[in-house]
Amino acid sequence: MTLTSSAPPTAGAAPEAARGRRPAAVRTLLRNRLAVVALAFLAVLLVAAVFAPLIAPDDPNAQDLLMRLTPPAWQHGGSGAHLLGTDQLGRDMLSRVVYGTRVSLLVGAGAALLAGVIGTVVGLAAGYFGGWPDRVLMRLADVQLAFPSILLALAIVGFFGSGLWYVILVLGITGWVSYARVVRSEVMSLRSRDFVTEARAIGVTDVAIMRRHLLPNVMAPLATIGTLHIAAAIVAEASLSYLGLGVPKETVTWGSMLADGQLYLGTSWWVAVFPGIALMLTSLAVNITGDALRDVADPKAYRR
Amino acid sequence: MSDLTLRPPRAAGPARPRPAARSGLLRAVLVRLGTALLVLLCTATVSFFLVRLSGDPVRQLLPPDATAQQEHVLRASLGLDRPLVTQYLDFLWGLLHFDFGTSISYQEPVGHVLADRLPATLELAAAALVVTLVIAVPAGILAAMRRGRATDRGIMTGVLLGQSTPPFWVGILLILVFAVGLHALPASGYGSFANLVLPAVTLSVYSVAVVARLLRSSLIDVLSSDHIRTARAKGFGPVKTVLTHGLRNASLPVVTVIGLEVGSLLGGAILTERVFSWPGVGQLTIEAISNRDFPLVQATVLFFAATFVVVNLLVDLSYSLLDPRVRTSR
Numbered sequence: 005m006t007l008t009s010s011a012p013p014t015a016g017a018a019p020e021a022a023r024g025r026r027p028a029a030v031r032t033l034l035r036n037r038l039a040v041v042a043l044a045f046l047a048v049l050l051v052a053a054v055f056a057p058l059i060a061p062d063d064p065n066a067q068d069l070l071m072r073l074t075p076p077a078w079q080h081g082g083s084g085a086h087l088l089g090t091d092q093l094g095r096d097m098l099s100r101v102v103y104g105t106r107v108s109l110l111v112g113a114g115a116a117l118l119a120g121v122i123g124t125v126v127g128l129a130a131g132y133f134g135g136w137p138d139r140v141l142m143r144l145a146d147v148q149l150a151f152p153s154i155l156l157a158l159a160i161v162g163f164f165g166s167g168l169w170y171v172i173l174v175l176g177i178t179g180w181v182s183y184a185r186v187v188r189s190e191v192m193s194l195r196s197r198d199f200v201t202e203a204r205a206i207g208v209t210d211v212a213i214m215r216r217h218l219l220p221n222v223m224a225p226l227a228t229i230g231t232l233h234i235a236a237a238i239v240a241e242a243s244l245s246y247l248g249l250g251v252p253k254e255t256v257t258w259g260s261m262l263a264d265g266q267l268y269l270g271t272s273w274w275v276a277v278f279p280g281i282a283l284m285l286t287s288l289a290v291n292i293t294g295d296a297l298r299d300v301a302d303p304k305a306y307r308r
Numbered sequence: 309m310s311d312l313t314l315r316p317p318r319a320a321g322p323a324r325p326r327p328a329a330r331s332g333l334l335r336a337v338l339v340r341l342g343t344a345l346l347v348l349l350c351t352a353t354v355s356f357f358l359v360r361l362s363g364d365p366v367r368q369l370l371p372p373d374a375t376a377q378q379e380h381v382l383r384a385s386l387g388l389d390r391p392l393v394t395q396y397l398d399f400l401w402g403l404l405h406f407d408f409g410t411s412i413s414y415q416e417p418v419g420h421v422l423a424d425r426l427p428a429t430l431e432l433a434a435a436a437l438v439v440t441l442v443i444a445v446p447a448g449i450l451a452a453m454r455r456g457r458a459t460d461r462g463i464m465t466g467v468l469l470g471q472s473t474p475p476f477w478v479g480i481l482l483i484l485v486f487a488v489g490l491h492a493l494p495a496s497g498y499g500s501f502a503n504l505v506l507p508a509v510t511l512s513v514y515s516v517a518v519v520a521r522l523l524r525s526s527l528i529d530v531l532s533s534d535h536i537r538t539a540r541a542k543g544f545g546p547v548k549t550v551l552t553h554g555l556r557n558a559s560l561p562v563v564t565v566i567g568l569e570v571g572s573l574l575g576g577a578i579l580t581e582r583v584f585s586w587p588g589v590g591q592l593t594i595e596a597i598s599n600r601d602f603p604l605v606q607a608t609v610l611f612f613a614a615t616f617v618v619v620n621l622l623v624d625l626s627y628s629l630l631d632p633r634v635r636t637s638r
Binding site: 149154159162242246248269273283287288291 | 343346347350351355358359468469471472473474476477480481483484487488495568571572574575578579582583593594597598605609612616
């Protein structure tokens with residue numbers, strides 16, 4: 005985890021201090037048993053996503069119309085060949101749920117990374133320079149917030165066409181505001197500190213100050229927001245796919261599986277329930293991890 | 309956001325508080341209104357150019373074997389043969405008169421189409437708001453008062469679940485249990501109270517979680533302050549203290565964040581309407597996007613942005629009602 009850089013703000017850019025705190029932060033994180041379970045679950049998901057072809061018993065798109073809507077193995081009429089049953093086209097549910105992890109994790113991580121980069125740059129610039137750049141950038145943030153991001157995503161994906169990269173791009177571009185706001189307020193409280201003014205006095209350039217002295221000090225809140233944003237992006241991608249506007253039909257996603265499953269709720273609950281559980285547990289695990297990171301980074305919030 | 313609180317005109321000393329207070333508040337309100345209008349203008353511009361950047365709507369509306377003549381006629385009838393700048397200015401001019409153009413799929417003024425769908429969405433939103441307040445406020449108070457104990461942990465677990473669960477999955481689960489399993493409530497449809505229950509609960513799950521969580525942490529802050537200790541020392545019971553002295557002070561941050569969460573709530577409304585085939589503005593938006601009905605898309609996008617802006621304006625103005633210090637400090 006990026007936790008390693010939760011250097012105490014007082015230390016400025018003292019690397020020894022940052023390294024000295026690392027075990028303590030990790031220890032605090034590991035003391036939170038729920039967070040450990042969540043991290044373990046996320047590790048399993050990552051393995052499932054990377055090694056999906058080896059883990060999935062079947063091709064997720066292989067249709068077997070004779071076996072359509074087979075119940076899970078433990079139910080009456082279930083078959084050992086399809087542990088979690090099959091969907092309306094006879095495709096193996098387990099394989100589809102396993103393959104679905106790929107899109108979810110890729111979109112979550114990709115969108116959070118893109119939004120994080122944009123938001124950090126904007127926040128650093130706004131907080132460090134202040135004045136009119138700050139006012140313009142923060143007004144821009146207000147406009148972005150007023151535009152419901154799911155709606156922007158809907159409009160862009162709906163008009164420009166569906167595709168994994170479009171989804172990542174849209175969710176990344178619409179998600180930068182919370183990063184920018186947090187980075188800005190941290191930077192504003194740091195910029196008049198001695199280690200920054202001294203660096204400026206000896207002629208360190210603005211960009212170098214931001215990169216070497218300010219950025220390391222905002223990594224801890226960034227890690228928290230980034231983690232929580234991953235969960236939000238995963239849910240947003242599933243929402244778009246549920247509406248039929250996310251990724252193309254052949255790509256296996258939990259959202260589109262839920263949309264299919266809703267049509268067969270009356271007879272075949274498993275088509276909707278398994279991707280739904282996968283989606284909920286993933287989002288829950290990422291959120292628990294994010295909360296735990298915040299508790300480590302901000303002990304004041306932890307006491308609440 | 310912060311204009312109301314960030315601009316105390318310090319020059320106005322205690323000597324002449326009244327007139328200065330008036331003009332300070334007026335100025336703050338004007339700044340907020342200006343920002344709101346700017347946001348709406350930006351949204352209108354973005355949605356206008358977005359639907360035009362995404363490809364030629366005429367090509368997408370016509371069958372592939374259409375003749376150049378047919379294409380020309382359609383282009384002219386949609387007003388798309390004019391220069392882009394003229395179209396844009398016309399669009400803005402129309403907005404000033406609440407004229408959003410004619411829907412391509414409904415062949416009706418967009419304003420009428422929107423007005424047809426609005427009551428359903430308002431009904432859903434109002435019901436969800438009631439559910440949110442009825443559940444989240446007592447839950448937040450209870451968690452704050454029983455902080456650290458089993459009740460608190462139980463409520464916070466529920467909050468975590470509610471925040472992590474996408475609205476359409478909540479809706480599908482509710483349909484599975486209450487419609488398919490128990491045959492107690494309809495899975496879709498519109499008109500009766502029974503139709504409203506599941507969509508309202510679905511839409512409120514996320515906001516219940518957000519409000520309960522915030523109210524709890526905000527109350528915990530307030531409960532450790534001096535005036536609460538004074539109230540307790542005067543002999544007020546814990547419940548009465550929270551209700552008369554705690555709640556009002558704790559509501560300020562909650563109201564602020566609700567304003568910011570309106571965006572996710574609107575997104576949730578779109579999904580909820582889709583799950584339950586609810587005939588509201590959210591469904592209309594998805595329809596408009598899939599039909600490439602660009603005047604309707606522009607209008608629905610603006611509608612959602614305007615809702616966000618208005619709610620946040622109200623949130624800012626409510627500060628002075630909730631917190632007398634905001635009123636008297638200027």
